[in-house]
Every structure is written in C-alpha cells, then in structure tokens.
Amino acid sequence: MRTAYRVETVRTAEEELMAQLPEGALMQRAAAGLAAACAGLLGRVYGARVVLLIGSGANGGDALYAGARLARRGAGVSAVLLAPDRTHPGGLAALTGAGGRIADDPFEVLASADLVLDGITGIGGSGGLRPDAVPVARAARGSNAVVVAVDLPSGVEADSGEVRGEALRADATIAFGAYKPGLLIDPAREYAGTVRLVDIGLEPHLPSVPEIAALQHEDVALLLPEPVGESDKYRRGVVGIAAGSARYPGAAVLAVAGALRGGAGAVRYVGHAGEAVIARFPEALVHAGPPAKAGRVQAWVVGPGLGDETGAVAEILASDVPVLVDADGLRPLDASAVRRRSAPTLLTPHAGEAAALLGVDRAEVEAARLASVRELASRYGATVLLKGSTTLVAAPDGALPVRANPMGTPWLATAGSGDVLAGLTGSLLAAGLGAYDAGSVAAYLHGLAARHASAKGVPITSYEVGEALPGAWRDVQDARDVRDVREG
Numbered sequence: 406m407r408t409a410y411r412v413e414t415v416r417t418a419e420e421e422l423m424a425q426l427p428e429g430a431l432m433q434r435a436a437a438g439l440a441a442a443c444a445g446l447l448g449r450v451y452g453a454r455v456v457l458l459i460g461s462g463a464n465g466g467d468a469l470y471a472g473a474r475l476a477r478r479g480a481g482v483s484a485v486l487l488a489p490d491r492t493h494p495g496g497l498a499a500l501t502g503a504g505g506r507i508a509d510d511p512f513e514v515l516a517s518a519d520l521v522l523d524g525i526t527g528i529g530g531s532g533g534l535r536p537d538a539v540p541v542a543r544a545a546r547g548s549n550a551v552v553v554a555v556d557l558p559s560g561v562e563a564d565s566g567e568v569r570g571e572a573l574r575a576d577a578t579i580a581f582g583a584y585k586p587g588l589l590i591d592p593a594r595e596y597a598g599t600v601r602l603v604d605i606g607l608e609p610h611l612p613s614v615p616e617i618a619a620l621q622h623e624d625v626a627l628l629l630p631e632p633v634g635e636s637d638k639y640r641r642g643v644v645g646i647a648a649g650s651a652r653y654p655g656a657a658v659l660a661v662a663g664a665l666r667g668g669a670g671a672v673r674y675v676g677h678a679g680e681a682v683i684a685r686f687p688e689a690l691v692h693a694g695p696p697a698k699a700g701r702v703q704a705w706v707v708g709p710g711l712g713d714e715t716g717a718v719a720e721i722l723a724s725d726v727p728v729l730v731d732a733d734g735l736r737p738l739d740a741s742a743v744r745r746r747s748a749p750t751l752l753t754p755h756a757g758e759a760a761a762l763l764g765v766d767r768a769e770v771e772a773a774r775l776a777s778v779r780e781l782a783s784r785y786g787a788t789v790l791l792k793g794s795t796t797l798v799a800a801p802d803g804a805l806p807v808r809a810n811p812m813g814t815p816w817l818a819t820a821g822s823g824d825v826l827a828g829l830t831g832s833l834l835a836a837g838l839g840a841y842d843a844g845s846v847a848a849y850l851h852g853l854a855a856r857h858a859s860a861k862g863v864p865i866t867s868y869e870v871g872e873a874l875p876g877a878w879r880d881v882q883d884a885r886d887v888r889d890v891r892e893g
C-alpha cells in the first residue's frame with residue numbers, strides 16, 4: 406500500500422523525529438537521498454552541469470545541501486536564488502564551500518544544464534509559482550535538462566492535488582519521508598513525473614490511518630474474491646445488470662463483459678438489450694424486466710446506456726442488496742432515496758456527472774477531485790468512485806482514507822470503458838466485497854487490463870479491456886503467489 410499524509414501530519418511527525426536527532430540531521434538525510442537519486446539519474450556526476458532553483462524555505466535548503474554533495478563529486482553546480490535575502494544560510498554556505506556558485510544569469514546556466522533541481526517550494530508552498538519564478542521555471546522545462554522536483558513539484562497544492570497557478574512539471578520527484586496527497590492525485594500528480602520516496606525515518610511517527618491510500622498488486626491480491634471448495638454459482642454471487650436500451654444496446658454488452666470477469670458466479674441481465682447480450686455472451690441469464698421479477702441477485706448495477714429509460718433506478722434502489730449506480734442512472738438520482746438505503750450504495754460518476762450531482766462546473770470537479778469525491782460521498786451517504794486519470798474512491802463516513810488508483814492509463818479514455826468498469830465492480834460486490842474495496846479493486850484491475858491491452862502503445866476498445874481482465878487478474882494473483890512463497 407502506498408500511503409500519503411497531509412502537510413500538517415507530516416510536519417508533526419517531522420517535529421517529533423527532529424526532537425530525537427541532532428540539529429540539521431533530518432535535512433542531511435533528505436539531501437543525501439536526493440543527491441544519490443540525482444547521481445543515479447545523471448549516470449556520471451563528474452563534469453555534469455547541475456542547476457538548483459532555490460526558494461526561501463527548507464525545500465531550497467535540501468536542494469542546496471544536495472547540490473553541495475554533487476559539487477564535491479565533481480559536478481558543476483550553479484544556484485539560482487529566487488529569494489536571495491531569504492535563502493537557507495547553511496545550505497548556501499555548504500554549496501559555496503563545496504565549489505558551487507551563485508548564477509548571475511539563470512537563463513544562461515539553464516540553457517546548458519544536464520539536471521535541474523527544483524527547490525523553489527515544498528510542503529510550505531501555496532498558490533502556484535510567484536510571477537518572478539515563472540520565466541525561470543519555463544526556461545528549466547524548455548531546456549534539455551532532467552527536471553527533478555525536491556519533495557513536491559513547486560506550485561502544486563500538497564494536500565489536495567490542485568494546481569491553482571503555474572507549476573513546474575518534473576521528470577522525477579524525490580519525496581521525503583512520506584507521499585503527500587498531491588503526489589497521488591491529479592492534476593498535481595501529472596506534474597510529479599516518476600515519484601521516488603527517500604526514507605528519512607519518519608514512518609514510526611506517522612499515524613496509522615493515512616489521508617490517501619493507493620493499492621499495489623499485493624493489496625489487490627489479498628482482496629480478490631476466491632471461490633472455495635463448496636462454491637456454486639449462487640454462493641459465488643449473482644450480479645444483476647440493468648443497463649442498455651434499444652438506443653444503446655452496446656452498453657449492456659460491455660457491462661456484462663466486465664461483470665463476467667469480476668468473480669460473481671452468474672450474471673443476470675435485465676433490460677431491452679437481451680438479444681445483443683446473449684449473442685455475445687451465451688452464459689448470461691437475460692430477462693426483459695422489470696428488475697424485481699428477474700430473480701434473486703446479490704448486487705445490482707444500474708445505469709450504463711439506459712438513455713431516458715431510467716425507470717429501473719428507483720426500483721433497484723429500493724432493494725436490500727448493494728447497488729452500483731452509474732452513467733444515466735445518476736441523472737434521476739434522489740439523494741434522500743440513496744441515504745435511506747440500508748445496504749451499501751456505490752456511485753460511479755465521471756467528472757461531468759459528478760459536476761451535475763454537485764451543481765458545479767465540470768472544470769471545478771477536475772481541478773478539485775479530492776474535495777469533490779468527499780463532498781459527494783458525504784452528501785449521498787454513499788461510497789463514491791470518481792472516474793478520471795486518477796480514479797478516487799471515497800467511503801461515506803470519511804474515516805477511511807480516500808483510495809487513489811495508481812493504475813490508470815490515458816488509453817482508458819474511450820467510449821464504453823465505464824460500462825466495463827461498472828459491470829466488473831458490480832460483480833465484485835456480488836462476490837462479497839464491500840463497496841469501498843470493490844470500487845478500488847475494480848479500478849485497479851480495469852486500469853491494469855487497459856495497460857495489458859495497449860501494451861504496445863496502441864489504441865484499444867472497451868471490449869478489449871474486458872477481454873484483458875483475466876490477464877490483469879492473473880498478474881495480480883501472481884503477486885500473491887510470490888508473497889506466499891516468500892513467507893513459506
């Protein structure tokens with residue numbers, strides 16, 4: 406599990422740890438890890454040209470001490486001081502003592518740099534880059550240098566993942582002690598490049614519940630439903646899919662495609678696209694409706710491709726099994742009907758649908774994804790999976806960390822991919838996972854399947870994502886098998 410903590414939490418943990426260490430030791434740990442990572446990226450340190458962009462805080466201090474270490478190994482290091490009278494004094498002395506220099510002309514040194522260390526702001530930054538830093542940041546990004554962000558890309562909001570002004574896009578970010586939410590949530594995450602964590606001994610001082618959690622293969626493997634010896638199709642769970650319409654039969658096929666690969670023992674399709682479903686998937690049980698007459702299910706998915714035929718939504722919400730509401734099902738959604746339910750409800754909007762539910766613009770949801778998913782979960786008293794380049798899953802009571810899916814891929818932005826996800830998630834619900842786990846496991850498998858399907862960097866169809874799900878499942882299971890062998 407990859408975990409992220411808010412700035413306030415990180416600062417408290419740092420204070421606790423610093424109280425046990427000699428003055429400045431923590432910054433030296435950070436700088437040593439940072440310099441080692443830079444050396445790795447450079448390959449050869451001796452003779453390399455390194456430029457440090459230095460702001461007024463400790464983030465600049467880290468960069469200066471790391472620069473000093475690189476200078477001692479023969480790199481030519483120049484520091485661009487963006488707040489000359491507030492530069493970290495110890496760091497600056499270390500740099501000049503090691504032979505580094507202060508740049509007179511930032512643009513000149515950046516033009517020939519091999520590596521740029523962004524130490525403008527870290528967790529103390531807010532509100533985007535200041536105007537005087539903008540041209541320098543642009544020159545750094547426009548150069549041929551590898552841009553390495555110190556702790557966080559400067560200009561992004563650490564706690565929310567929002568980017569409210571200009572920020573410096575990095576190729577890699579070296580984070581100290583813990584991930585911050587912005588390193589796992591878009592749009593900030595996109596600015597971070599490849600993120601590497603340097604251990605500075607913070608972990609014992611961090612609380613057990615993080616702000617954000619991102620599942621990894623091993624975590625997903627532990628959550629996958631597994632049929633046991635005496636399972637039959639009913640014990641493994643039956644998922645009901647109320648999707649598709651005369652106008653959109655394809656959504657039904659894709660939702661069923663996802664559902665058949667999600668671990669439920671059977672898939673019961675209800676709606677007007679039964680023929681299309683059966684033609685593709687003879688193993689599906691089809692019924693023209695209404696849902697209440699279709700037979701027992703352990704979870705419902707309602708919404709994909711319903712168009713205006715949304716009559717099933719209220720009926721399904723009135724059932725006493727877990728319900729996933731997606732796409733067209735979200736339009737007629739009645740918050741009080743959702744809140745009244747005794748069984749779990751999972752809403753799976755994309756940014757546009759979330760915006761409509763919240764009564765705001767789509768751009769606002771995209772800019773503030775974390776706040777949006779939390780607000781929806783609390784307003785509807787439901788688990789909410791907000792789709793996007795980093796899909797987020799929030800539980801209704803807010804006590805659990807929001808899960809950020811690390812497995813997204815831009816190839817998933819294709820028609821029908823949400824239908825596959827809805828079916829897959831519903832199937833996991835029917836197989837017994839809770840809404841929070843089902844949503845985050847499904848998002849993970851779905852992203853991994855898309856990566857498999859587009860392995861050679863080719864465009865993929867949603868149907869192919871469905872077809873690639875067993876491969877993704879197997880991949881994740883292999884992680885469990887490896888662990889089992891390791892632990893004997």
Ligand SMILES: NC(=O)C1=CN([C@@H]2O[C@H](COP(=O)(O)OP(=O)(O)OC[C@H]3O[C@@H](n4cnc5c(N)ncnc54)[C@H](O)[C@@H]3O)[C@@H](O)[C@H]2O)[C@@H](O)CC1
Pocket residue numbers: 419423431432435436460461462463464465467525526527528529530531532533534535555556557560581605
């Ligand atoms: N405290 C410590 O000993 C450690 C600190 N660490 C580093 O310290 C960083 C935090 O240091 P600070 O608390 O000094 O904060 P920062 O270095 O992130 O920046 C704070 C300074 O930047 C200014 N500022 C805020 N927003 C700005 C903006 N948009 N543009 C320009 N300037 C802006 C503030 O006025 C303040 O002076 C961490 O991110 C990490 O890099 C690490 O070295 C670990 C140990």
Ligand SMILES: [K+]
Pocket residue numbers: 464523524525526527554555556557558559
């Ligand atoms: K930075």
